Amino acid sequence: MTTSTLSTTDRIEKQPPAWTKMLDLSDRALAVLLLAPAALLLSLIIVYPVLRLGYTSFFSLSLTSGLPAEFVGLDNYRLMIDDPVFWETTWNTVLITLITVPGALVVGMALALLANLPFRVQWPVRLSLLIPWALPLSFAGLIFAWFFHSEYGVVNDVLMRLGLPGVIWFNSPNWAMAAICLTIIWKTSSFMALIILAGLQTIPRSLYEAADVDGAGRVRQFVEITLPLLKPSIVVALIFRTITALQTFDIPYMMTGGGPGTSTSTLAMYIHQNTISFLDLGYGSALAVVMFLLSMCVTVVYLRIIRTKG
Amino acid sequence: MASVSLRKLEKSYGALRIVKGIDLDIRDGEFVVFVGPSGCGKSTTLRMVAGLESITDGEIRIGERVVNKLAPRERDIAMVFQDYALYPHKTVRENMGFSLKVRGVSMKDAEGRINEAAEMLGIGHLLDRRPGQLSGGQRQRVAMGRAIVRRPQVFLFDEPLSNLDAKLRGQVRTEIKRLHQQIGTTIIYVTHDQVEAMTLADRIVILRAGDIEQVGTPDDVYNRPRSVFVGGFVGSPAMNFAKAKVEGGNLVFADGNTLPLAQIRTGRETALEGRQVIVGVRPEHFSTAADASLALNVKVQVVEPLGSDTLVHFAIGNETMTARMSPETRPEAGAQIRVGVDPAKVHLFDAVSERVLD
Numbered sequence: 001m002t003t004s005t006l007s008t009t010d011r012i013e014k015q016p017p018a019w020t021k022m023l024d025l026s027d028r029a030l031a032v033l034l035l036a037p038a039a040l041l042l043s044l045i046i047v048y049p050v051l052r053l054g055y056t057s058f059f060s061l062s063l064t065s066g067l068p069a070e071f072v073g074l075d076n077y078r079l080m081i082d083d084p085v086f087w088e089t090t091w092n093t094v095l096i097t098l099i100t101v102p103g104a105l106v107v108g109m110a111l112a113l114l115a116n117l118p119f120r121v122q123w124p125v126r127l128s129l130l131i132p133w134a135l136p137l138s139f140a141g142l143i144f145a146w147f148f149h150s151e152y153g154v155v156n157d158v159l160m161r162l163g164l165p166g167v168i169w170f171n172s173p174n175w176a177m178a179a180i181c182l183t184i185i186w187k188t189s190s191f192m193a194l195i196i197l198a199g200l201q202t203i204p205r206s207l208y209e210a211a212d213v214d215g216a217g218r219v220r221q222f223v224e225i226t227l228p229l230l231k232p233s234i235v236v237a238l239i240f241r242t243i244t245a246l247q248t249f250d251i252p253y254m255m256t257g258g259g260p261g262t263s264t265s266t267l268a269m270y271i272h273q274n275t276i277s278f279l280d281l282g283y284g285s286a287l288a289v290v291m292f293l294l295s296m297c298v299t300v301v302y303l304r305i306i307r308t309k310g
Numbered sequence: 311m312a313s314v315s316l317r318k319l320e321k322s323y324g325a326l327r328i329v330k331g332i333d334l335d336i337r338d339g340e341f342v343v344f345v346g347p348s349g350c351g352k353s354t355t356l357r358m359v360a361g362l363e364s365i366t367d368g369e370i371r372i373g374e375r376v377v378n379k380l381a382p383r384e385r386d387i388a389m390v391f392q393d394y395a396l397y398p399h400k401t402v403r404e405n406m407g408f409s410l411k412v413r414g415v416s417m418k419d420a421e422g423r424i425n426e427a428a429e430m431l432g433i434g435h436l437l438d439r440r441p442g443q444l445s446g447g448q449r450q451r452v453a454m455g456r457a458i459v460r461r462p463q464v465f466l467f468d469e470p471l472s473n474l475d476a477k478l479r480g481q482v483r484t485e486i487k488r489l490h491q492q493i494g495t496t497i498i499y500v501t502h503d504q505v506e507a508m509t510l511a512d513r514i515v516i517l518r519a520g521d522i523e524q525v526g527t528p529d530d531v532y533n534r535p536r537s538v539f540v541g542g543f544v545g546s547p548a549m550n551f552a553k554a555k556v557e558g559g560n561l562v563f564a565d566g567n568t569l570p571l572a573q574i575r576t577g578r579e580t581a582l583e584g585r586q587v588i589v590g591v592r593p594e595h596f597s598t599a600a601d602a603s604l605a606l607n608v609k610v611q612v613v614e615p616l617g618s619d620t621l622v623h624f625a626i627g628n629e630t631m632t633a634r635m636s637p638e639t640r641p642e643a644g645a646q647i648r649v650g651v652d653p654a655k656v657h658l659f660d661a662v663s664e665r666v667l668d
Binding site: 204206207209210211212213214215216217220224225228229 | 360361362381382383387389391392393396397398399409412413456
């Protein structure tokens, strides 16, 4: 008993280890200390590459030329302005974004509303929502390339059975773009649906019951209750979808390789071509900086919308 | 305003019968409270009246119309939900005016009705706020306001006070009663709180496991409970029960205490001779023995002084009983005392069916 009392007293009187004094400095210092590892990691894998990208874009650096890197200022950006392929791929990227983002939103909303119905067994519905999302983009591209194949494709088969003429999808810029957009909408609407479904499930059932009693029909309930309460989920889904749409690469790469010509090539594919195929890191970096700024602009616009809507 | 009648009303989920054939007539302008423990079917019944639950069998009439197949919006009812169900993205004004907008009431008329209801409920200054900026009590009032502006035939309240703290609950309860006196519309009100039922109702419907146990005025159910369940459910602290046997004209308790039956039931003693009964006495119907003609000898277990009165807990056999005594009564725990019983207020129930012995 005595021993134990003594040892307790000893423990109390003992000074805390020196390193813990650091923690006593201030809450601010502690916060910095705790955040430091994450900040360091983020700096290494995000901040540094972005800065390095910007830096490289001011150099003429082509690995095939055998010449050393040369500072050229804004030359790469000037080159871009006169480059018709840059404008074409940028337009294609914007077009894909303008078509597939609203397309995926509408289809995703419909899927989410469907999945939110009180099915007796929920998992097949949820699973069928998850499968397109879980499928790798390049697989989806390959699968749909076969679907749209002019001779063996299921799409032409269905068209012909309906008495309509088949289409040689990948020979025409417009049809090829249509096929790509349809594929992207199929692939990405499930992601939209998942985010919207999560939003739908946060809306209390009693609001619909109150609206029922208040006299609102289904359409009115959708417009007056569902849509306004889904706004935050929709904005989040749109931010993610728009940013990934601006980076579209895999699906057109696998389906058309950017063809016919460069009519379905995207900015990301052009960056890939310049940096990986032509090893022109200077020009490729400048293109990538433009894409980065484009994504940033979209994000800022959406975030402002969220902030103003409260 | 309208009467409401339920005929053989049933609700089942598969083999599970939630409401087992309820018959009830609610008069025009009456305030009826459904009360009972969780799972007794009170909310389900209310939701069937609202049209939010389909009915398995039976008939619901609002006024002269059978509304079984009508959608909620066609029933001319308004409901106040337990969680208020206010539209969070709409202002108080928009919440209150939504049903009017949907029904195409003119802006001017709607505005007039909203202002009138807001004034009645003292929420005029909150009309431009959103529900998120309101306290629980204010939300509750807005929910009532939303119901009032509709001027429906029947108001339905589904445990509207259960999310409020005790003080606010008492306050809003009074307001609901005042509101009913003011507008006089038929109200069906669901609660599990017997105090709410007693204070608000013209008539109380006590439900148990999907069946009506008793219907009556608060006075009826308190003074003339038809069963052990009703006796135990209404009143706080609850009615005390102890088993006893009728022997030689006396109620004989397990611990040997006796009460002469002649003083409790004049003329019925012989019919009950030899039967097992349950004796029910409310805490407030015990007294200090000095002035009592009937009394029990008991040992005090716990004494709880409440200020306004003193609760004395004692046992008869295995049954713990509570007596509400005058505040000056302060027996010692463990002391042997005599407690008086008001013979007119002793309830006798059959030990098997637990129904009252008339």
